[in-house]
Amino acid sequence: MWLLITTSNSLLIPLSQTAIAAGSRQDSWLAEILSLAIQLVMLQMILKFSLLSKDMEFSSRIKKICGRIVGSIVIVLYIWFFVFSSAAFLKELTSFAVAMIYVQTPSVVIDLMIILTSCYMAFHGLEVQARTNEIILPTIISLYLIGLFLLLPNVKLDNFKPVLENGLTPVIKGAFISSSSFVFTVFVPVVLSYVNKPEECQKTLTIGSIIQGFLLIIATAIITGVLGPNLAQVTIYRGYIALRYISYGNFVEHLDPIGFSIFVLSKVVQISLFIYAASLISAQFLAIKSYKPLIFPTGFIILLLSNIFKNVSQLNRFFITLWPLHNFFFEMVIPLFLWILILFGGRERNLE
Amino acid sequence: MVIPLLKKLWPFSFIKKFNKNEILNDGLQGKIPEVQTSVSKSLQKNLNYVNTVMKNCQDAIVRPFKIGKKPGIPAFVVFLDGLVDRELLEKSVMIPLMVKSQEENINHFLKNNAFDYIENHLLASTDLKKISEMERVIQSVCSGSTAIFIDGLNKALIVDYEGYNFRNVEEPEVEPVIRGPREGFTEALRVNNALIRRKIKSPKLKAEFLEIGSITKTQVGLFYIDGVVNNKILEEARKRISRINIDGILDTNYIDELIRDAPLCPFPLIHRTEKPDVVAAELLSGKLAILVDGSPSALIVPAVFTEFFISSEDYYLIFIFSSFTRWIRFLSLLIAVFLPALYVAVTTYHQEMIPTPLAISIAATREGVPFPTFVEAALMGLVFEILREAGTRMPRTIGQAVSIVGTLIIGDAAVSAGLTSPPTIIITALTGLAIFTIPAPEMVITLVIIRFLLLILGAVMGLMGIMLATLILLSYLASLRSFGVPYLSPLGPLKPRDLQDSIVRVPWWMMRWRPHLIGSKSKRQPFGQKPGPHKR
Numbered sequence: 001m002w003l004l005i006t007t008s009n010s011l012l013i014p015l016s017q018t019a020i021a022a023g024s025r026q027d028s029w030l031a032e033i034l035s036l037a038i039q040l041v042m043l044q045m046i047l048k049f050s051l052l053s054k055d056m057e058f059s060s061r062i063k064k065i066c067g068r069i070v071g072s073i074v075i076v077l078y079i080w081f082f083v084f085s086s087a088a089f090l091k092e093l094t095s096f097a098v099a100m101i102y103v104q105t106p107s108v109v110i111d112l113m114i115i116l117t118s119c120y121m122a123f124h125g126l127e128v129q130a131r132t133n134e135i136i137l138p139t140i141i142s143l144y145l146i147g148l149f150l151l152l153p154n155v156k157l158d159n160f161k162p163v164l165e166n167g168l169t170p171v172i173k174g175a176f177i178s179s180s181s182f183v184f185t186v187f188v189p190v191v192l193s194y195v196n197k198p199e200e201c202q203k204t205l206t207i208g209s210i211i212q213g214f215l216l217i218i219a220t221a222i223i224t225g226v227l228g229p230n231l232a233q234v235t236i237y238r239g240y241i242a243l244r245y246i247s248y249g250n251f252v253e254h255l256d257p258i259g260f261s262i263f264v265l266s267k268v269v270q271i272s273l274f275i276y277a278a279s280l281i282s283a284q285f286l287a288i289k290s291y292k293p294l295i296f297p298t299g300f301i302i303l304l305l306s307n308i309f310k311n312v313s314q315l316n317r318f319f320i321t322l323w324p325l326h327n328f329f330f331e332m333v334i335p336l337f338l339w340i341l342i343l344f345g346g347r348e349r350n351l352e
Numbered sequence: 353m354v355i356p357l358l359k360k361l362w363p364f365s366f367i368k369k370f371n372k373n374e375i376l377n378d379g380l381q382g383k384i385p386e387v388q389t390s391v392s393k394s395l396q397k398n399l400n401y402v403n404t405v406m407k408n409c410q411d412a413i414v415r416p417f418k419i420g421k422k423p424g425i426p427a428f429v430v431f432l433d434g435l436v437d438r439e440l441l442e443k444s445v446m447i448p449l450m451v452k453s454q455e456e457n458i459n460h461f462l463k464n465n466a467f468d469y470i471e472n473h474l475l476a477s478t479d480l481k482k483i484s485e486m487e488r489v490i491q492s493v494c495s496g497s498t499a500i501f502i503d504g505l506n507k508a509l510i511v512d513y514e515g516y517n518f519r520n521v522e523e524p525e526v527e528p529v530i531r532g533p534r535e536g537f538t539e540a541l542r543v544n545n546a547l548i549r550r551k552i553k554s555p556k557l558k559a560e561f562l563e564i565g566s567i568t569k570t571q572v573g574l575f576y577i578d579g580v581v582n583n584k585i586l587e588e589a590r591k592r593i594s595r596i597n598i599d600g601i602l603d604t605n606y607i608d609e610l611i612r613d614a615p616l617c618p619f620p621l622i623h624r625t626e627k628p629d630v631v632a633a634e635l636l637s638g639k640l641a642i643l644v645d646g647s648p649s650a651l652i653v654p655a656v657f658t659e660f661f662i663s664s665e666d667y668y669l670i671f672i673f674s675s676f677t678r679w680i681r682f683l684s685l686l687i688a689v690f691l692p693a694l695y696v697a698v699t700t701y702h703q704e705m706i707p708t709p710l711a712i713s714i715a716a717t718r719e720g721v722p723f724p725t726f727v728e729a730a731l732m733g734l735v736f737e738i739l740r741e742a743g744t745r746m747p748r749t750i751g752q753a754v755s756i757v758g759t760l761i762i763g764d765a766a767v768s769a770g771l772t773s774p775p776t777i778i779i780t781a782l783t784g785l786a787i788f789t790i791p792a793p794e795m796v797i798t799l800v801i802i803r804f805l806l807l808i809l810g811a812v813m814g815l816m817g818i819m820l821a822t823l824i825l826l827s828y829l830a831s832l833r834s835f836g837v838p839y840l841s842p843l844g845p846l847k848p849r850d851l852q853d854s855i856v857r858v859p860w861w862m863m864r865w866r867p868h869l870i871g872s873k874s875k876r877q878p879f880g881q882k883p884g885p886h887k888r
Contacts, residue, residue, distance in 0.1 A: 097816060101701060117820040121827045131830035131844035251707045257815050264819045
């Protein structure tokens with residue numbers, strides 16, 4: 001079994017997503033707290049479910065639970081999820097880069113470089129990715145904290161008032177939208193059979209998601225405090241814009257490339273893990289021995305698929321409308337469906 | 353009928369199937385008329401054999417003589433001139449056999465059981481071997497021993513009076529230290545062996561010797577401490593070394609390239625050192641050392657990435673200094689690899705990142721420079737590498753002077769001629785200096801190559817290119833292994849306990865464990881060794 005320190009997987013957690021401000025304005029930090037609670041519940045559920053049959057490969061487990069035909073449909077849905085999500089991430093990253101820095105570069109070039117990098121990382125397999133992440137994760141978190149810390153003097157407390165201006169509804173809506181981006185829960189069951197100490201997952205993953213939840217809460221609060229609810233809601237790249245407010249002694253300023261680096265690092269790692277997951281499930285599904293031949297085809301499908309989003313504003317709108325539903329379908333509906341099948345289908349015994 | 357014809361027409365028939373067990377023609381077997389495997393009882397036969405094998409080896413000396421009173425037992429010695437201390441040989445072999453055996457009382461013994469008496473009473477040698485295979489006899493003669501053939505005895509007596517010259521034990525020039533032991537390995541394996549033994553005075557220190565190289569028959573020593581070494585790694589090392597089948601081993605690098613995990617990897621996967629104290633320290637942490645006769649550098653396996661940024665001096669200075677210098681080295685690593693690429697990326701793509709006054713002054717110095725920043729940085733980097741290489745190859749006395757003059761003059765002239773801007777010179781100089789803080793020369797060259805690749809990517813894609821390249825580089829490093837140990841080990845799979853001796857150096861009383869994946873589970877010292885005033 002592969003040696004995998006599962007904490008590194010907490011990198012999957014979106015560090016740069018604060019789409020929350022789209023819904024709940026100055027109370028978004030409250031929404032993030034709520035969202036952390038929802039995420040933890042989701043995580044416990046998914047772990048309970050997937051630890052039931054931790055030694056079995058993902059696709060054979062699904063087939064055993066649902067039978068051949070329904071099982072195949074579920075597996076194909078999972079593959080779709082990983083491919084489509086990476087396409088959305090890719091488009092997000094590319095459009096950001098093109099809009100902010102590489103204005104004259106054709107977006108295909110950036111797409112291609114990101115996809116090739118991610119494919120290379122995915123090619124090495126889960127263990128190497130985990131080891132890489134163990135170095136990248138502290139780097140990202142420290143950059144993140146430095147950025148936030150430097151922003152502190154710019155926070156205006158007036159921006160948080162009045163609390164709960166429009167009642168609880170926007171807060172709850174924001175919480176659900178934010179927690180839907182916790183796509184990590186879909187990834188865990190897929191790779192769990194390759195983790196050498198699955199029992200320890202529960203602890204490390206919970207700690208990891210609490211840490212990322214707190215980072216997200218702090219980031220949301222600081223960004224709202226710096227930009228104010230109106231600007232925070234309107235701008236697309238809030239964190240990036242907020243970093244421009246940093247200025248110390250006319251020398252430490254314009255640190256937005258740091259935000260850009262965090263964004264690139266975390267997104268590329270996410271895409272590479274998703275490419276790995278997609279090609280791994282496909283290989284299991286098609287009964288191919290190795291996932292490696294499938295990595296580059298998957299990468300290019302993602303590259304092509306990312307073009308269904310026409311522009312940034314469409315993508316951004318998608319992220320707060322359809323995307324949460326799409327994610328919840330995979331984070332909640334399918335696991336619940338599988339769980340119900342296990343409980344009432346009498347197939348529990350077969351799993352042991 | 354058809355198939356042989358097809359076989360002849362087959363265009364690739366000249367490619368022979370590669371045979372793994374193909375016996376390498378070492379030029380010896382073909383020339384011997386009759387293959388004589390064991391030492392004969394007849395002295396004449398043996399003499400003929402030796403003369404045939406040693407034909408045209410004019411440094412081989414064959415000296416026939418007789419033992420005892422007339423008529424005496426015929427015998428001869430054979431050895432290679434220059435490898436043997438002749439004076440010692442004469443004193444302790446020739447004089448007893450030729451002169452002392454003339455005495456009356458001895459003759460009596462010689463008549464009854466001659467060989468026993470010669471072996472036990474006449475030959476005053478501490479190290480005496482009896483070998484009956486002819487080939488092994490010739491082999492040991494070639495590696496500096498002396499063989500004595502006696503008529504009627506179907507064995508050859510091998511005595512060791514090696515007396516060739518080797519370099520004195522000196523301080524190695526590539527690993528200078530301010531504090532700490534200064535002795536370094538020489539080219540003779542025996543001396544090196546003794547140097548290690550003097551550090552570790554325990555029978556647990558094991559030394560296994562192998563002969564590798566079908567022609568050179570080089571002695572290769574595998575050193576480890578029993579009970580401290582990880583047995584899996586030891587087995588793996590033994591397997592890999594015994595697999596080697598090559599005509600000659602002239603340096604440890606031959607072994608390195610033949611046993612490393614990733615044959616095409618540019619990073620050094622095996623640590624090298626010329627200092628016995630480093631070898632002893634690494635052995636104590638559970639690693640293995642491989643020494644080769646004829647090379648002053650020892651290989652240490654397995655190696656991890658952070659190890660190449662550790663100098664032996666870190667253990668001889670107080671831990672605060674050594675931790676601090678380690679951080680300086682890691683910072684220099686970042687500077688040496690990333691600084692030129694970042695400079696080019698920032699000045700070409702992200703000018704807004706530079707504080708305005710600085711941006712203006714950089715722009716002012718760049719006025720009139722005909723090249724883009726990338727060309728400037730790449731050219732200056734290349735010039736620096738040329739100067740560095742020239743400085744190394746030149747005779748040591750003028751090397752330094754030339755490289756200083758070259759750098760100063762070329763740098764100054766390039767700026768005043770308007771070919772390059774002062775910031776680029778500063779960046780290049782800083783990068784060049786930073787890389788010299790890294791103690792392992794193998795790592796330096798790799799990092800220089802990576803720096804140029806990053807420079808290109810930084811010029812093509814800016815920060816994004818550097819980020820993506822860093823990700824690729826990191827995942828490549830993470831995919832490497834050295835004898836099964838992950839290359840990024842204390843960081844890659846994070847082992848918090850092993851950080852004690854990688855990114856910091858904790859005081860000795862806190863260093864209680866051997867590296868997790870490398871050594872065995874035994875502890876280095878018991879708990880509670882923290883010094884302090886005696887409590888009453």
